[in-house]
Amino acid sequence: MTLALSLEEIRGATPGVNHVLHFNNAGSALPPQTVVTTMTDHLQREATIGGYEAAAEATERLDAVYSSLADLLGTQPEHVAVIENATRAWDMAVYGYPFVEGDRVLTGRSEYVSNVIALLQLKERHGIEVVLIEDDDHGQIDVAQLEVELAKGATMVAITHAPTNGGLINPAEIVGSLCQTYDAFYVLDACQSAGQVPLDVARIGCDVLSGTGRKYLRGPRGTGFLYAGERALERIEPPFLDLHAAEWTSESSYKIRPDARRFENWETNYAGKLGLGAAVDYAISLGIDESSERVRILGQSLRDALAGTRRVAVHDKGLLRGGIVTFTVDGVSAEDAHAQLSAQRINTSTSPASHARLDLPHRGLPTLLRASVHYYNDEKEIDRFIAAVDQLR
Numbered sequence: 001m002t003l004a005l006s007l008e009e010i011r012g013a014t015p016g017v018n019h020v021l022h023f024n025n026a027g028s029a030l031p032p033q034t035v036v037t038t039m040t041d042h043l044q045r046e047a048t049i050g051g052y053e054a055a056a057e058a059t060e061r062l063d064a065v066y067s068s069l070a071d072l073l074g075t076q077p078e079h080v081a082v083i084e085n086a087t088r089a090w091d092m093a094v095y096g097y098p099f100v101e102g103d104r105v106l107t108g109r110s111e112y113v114s115n116v117i118a119l120l121q122l123k124e125r126h127g128i129e130v131v132l133i134e135d136d137d138h139g140q141i142d143v144a145q146l147e148v149e150l151a152k153g154a155t156m157v158a159i160t161h162a163p164t165n166g167g168l169i170n171p172a173e174i175v176g177s178l179c180q181t182y183d184a185f186y187v188l189d190a191c192q193s194a195g196q197v198p199l200d201v202a203r204i205g206c207d208v209l210s211g212t213g214r215k216y217l218r219g220p221r222g223t224g225f226l227y228a229g230e231r232a233l234e235r236i237e238p239p240f241l242d243l244h245a246a247e248w249t250s251e252s253s254y255k256i257r258p259d260a261r262r263f264e265n266w267e268t269n270y271a272g273k274l275g276l277g278a279a280v281d282y283a284i285s286l287g288i289d290e291s292s293e294r295v296r297i298l299g300q301s302l303r304d305a306l307a308g309t310r311r312v313a314v315h316d317k318g319l320l321r322g323g324i325v326t327f328t329v330d331g332v333s334a335e336d337a338h339a340q341l342s343a344q345r346i347n348t349s350t351s352p353a354s355h356a357r358l359d360l361p362h363r364g365l366p367t368l369l370r371a372s373v374h375y376y377n378d379e380k381e382i383d384r385f386i387a388a389v390d391q392l393r
Contacts, residue, residue: 003290010376021381024347026192026324026372028214028221035219038278042271055270065277072280073227074200078259081226082273086191086212087114089226092263093208096236101127103155108133108141110163112189113355139317140170150182157184162192165351166326167299168318176205196295196322198288207232219279223272228260242266294375299323302373305386315368326351326368332392334369340392
């Protein structure tokens with residue numbers, strides 16, 4: 001598969017590659033110039049004519065953001081909301097679900113820390129049961145155990161598509177098929193997978209999908225989105241409302257809007273929203289299938305190179321793996337390794353064991369060093385990274 005632009009053109013449109021070796025794309029990717037220009041142009045209009053006036057002037061372009069996200073997800077614009085981040089998008093759906101005492105929610109070992117904390121709070125608040133599905137031999141969610149638990153009865157399945165602490169990509173479509181068979185409401189956290197792998201909500205079969213702009217879509221921080229399918233719109237009342245999410249119909253009544261924008265609120269970052277739209281358009285123009293394949297190949301190249309480096313142990317799991325690579329270096333803590341690499345203008349991140357209590361401690365692992373590649377990275381950067389890791393002290 002070939003990207004619509006050459007690697008030279010892509011890197012030429014990514015100013016950051018001239019300043020850093022950026023292997024922290026699972027944290028926040030380097031934006032292309034079109035995203036930066038889109039945002040700064042709108043901020044300049046706000047400074048020139050006023051914030052409300054600039055938003056009114058950009059009405060058509062703001063509406064187009066929903067169409068772009070719908071194209072990315074294989075849905076319609078009325079099923080898409082733009083929310084300030086992926087966690088808040090997930091929260092708006094899950095906290096708004098009409099749980100009753102005894103409802104069973106199935107989740108996996110690779111769940112994101114904020115999602116688990118939310119489920120534990122909902123357990124205290126509503127008396128729901130949170131059921132942990134084990135990993136299979138590949139380290140992904142065990143779909144055989146999932147089916148056993150679904151057959152017992154389950155209200156919701158809430159899993160992370162691509163966890164933050166490893167290369168795993170969970171079999172979201174198989175999970176969706178099982179949820180449809182057993183009539184379970186399906187929530188998919190696609191924070192790390194949006195932009196990294198193709199997403200089609202119809203094929204996945206999810207009722208809700210949450211995602212972010214700043215990671216593999218290369219959009220701005222402080223932007224996220226929510227897909228809410230028909231069942232979500234029928235069942236979920238947002239946990240809080242404002243004049244954007246609902247209409248005040250009389251002194252003592254209100255009416256919630258019918259589309260997914262019920263999960264939004266009135267005041268938002270309009271420059272960020274436009275930047276998100278620009279990022280999605282750029283990703284689609286390159287080709288999601290093609291960029292996904294390049295991320296996968298680069299991720300495996302980095303994984304293989306690290307595995308052949310002295311003192312290094314790679315800890316990724318999964319049958320299908322993407323661009324997130326986690327590892328340890330014998331004799332060097334993840335925090336120290338991160339600091340030493342940062343001093344060389346090499347960006348990485350760490351995955352603390354305290355943020356993955358269902359996974360890393362279960363495998364006897366400490367905090368991991370995380371290197372996450374994107375399609376704009378190249379093999380020379382991998383070589384430089386390996387040489388730097390080999391010299392960690």
